[in-house]
Amino acid sequence: MNLVLLFNTDFIADDQVQLTDRRFEHIQQVHRAQVGDQLTVGLLNGQVGTGLILSLEDHAIVMSVSFHKAPPAPLPLTLILALPRPRMLGRTLQHISTLGVKKLILLNTQRVEKSYWMSPVLKPEKVEEHLILGLEQAKDTLMPELILEKNFQAFVEQRLPDLCQNSLGLVAHPGVPDACPRAVTEQTTLAIGPEGGFIPTEIQQLTAAGLKPVHMGDRIMRVETAVTALLARIF
Amino acid sequence: MNLVLLFNTDFIADDQVQLTDRRFEHIQQVHRAQVGDQLTVGLLNGQVGTGLILSLEDHAIVMSVSFHKAPPAPLPLTLILALPRPRMLGRTLQHISTLGVKKLILLNTQRVEKSYWMSPVLKPEKVEEHLILGLEQAKDTLMPELILEKNFQAFVEQRLPDLCQNSLGLVAHPGVPDACPRAVTEQTTLAIGPEGGFIPTEIQQLTAAGLKPVHMGDRIMRVETAVTALLARIF
The missing domain is CATH 2.40.240.20 (Hypothetical PUA domain-like; domain 1)
Known part of the structure; x- marks a missing residue:
């Protein structure tokens, strides 16, 4: 603390x-x-x-x-994250909060197990607890906003295109030609998939909505490692 | 896996x-x-x-x-890390291994509690277990080399100057003027302090041995977050 x-x-x-x-x-x-x-x-x-x-x-x-x-500057970012498994969710929320993310969308995808949505870690008071621990770590005071999107289709078709307006849209995906950009200062929308990644049709839909697939190299990372690595690389 | x-x-x-x-x-x-x-x-x-x-x-x-x-390319790095608390050591070893570090030195510093050196997580078979989990995650096969340095003084005076030869030497330290470099491709030696950081005389000694203090911004990160963030920023 x-x-x-x-x-x-x-x-x-x-x-x-x-x-x-x-x-x-x-x-x-x-x-x-x-x-x-x-x-x-x-x-x-x-x-x-x-x-x-x-x-x-x-x-x-x-x-x-x-x-x-004033508290440290927020990242100019909307982070869209496939809901991680409960064991990893708490720590990931702390990392995200420490790193200065102020808008977090937890998204359902094909490879997110349905049971994850029932996790007690998702209860508002537990989420807040982890986010507060992350803020205290970073000497920050600005509570991140959290949005739960349990319907991939509805989110990607109805809300993602608006988020991508006037924003650099990225989706982290291994094996694509473009490397993740560095030292970005503009408003960014970044999507990170679940363990096992987004499935190809999800990548197509995210791309159609305005996110460009970028990679972080050959190494497959756990979600909590990938989140930290991507934010440190991009900003 | x-x-x-x-x-x-x-x-x-x-x-x-x-x-x-x-x-x-x-x-x-x-x-x-x-x-x-x-x-x-x-x-x-x-x-x-x-x-x-x-x-x-x-x-x-x-x-x-x-x-x-061939397995993924190793990072061109010697990582010097103040021995983390046992609870964090296992996960940190996994992250380090996943991210492609092949030479890791765990160092004693003023703010490393003596009891950490007794942790069962430091037993060679436990260390190997965590490093293997990290390799399996990243689809890597090259086992990192681990060196324990329990004497800060002796390490910094007798061995660190040689490590810094023909290498970009960095020590992560908050509040210094220079920002951590990006997209480095040359051989690098990077030191990361314990929770609470290196003390001022340690920073002086590390600097004298050839490491340049660099910062990662205003936010204080936990050691496991800092390790991932620094490696993703630098390489």
């Missing part, structure tokens, strides 16, 4: 917060902070600042907080 | 292998392969090829194998 993310409900005065949950335990047990110590804090969807520990009791910490800095 | 990695001890004839271990179980339970199916195989430190399933019994699979293709 490189930054303690604060919510409106934490405030007990205009410039004071009280924490009693996971954040309190982490500050106490991992940071081993003391009264008088200063921690980096951030207001959800707001600025980054400093928290001065006023009191540290058995079950609660009180900090005086002030805010003075 | 996108490739079944084969060892000399698997061979029961010049062109036949018998598998009874994890690989057998994976082929049976995950691939759900049948007699007559073809799988991608690779000979440890050798070529990639095809395995034709001749028999599939309760406890063993026999394949006829042939080899015809």
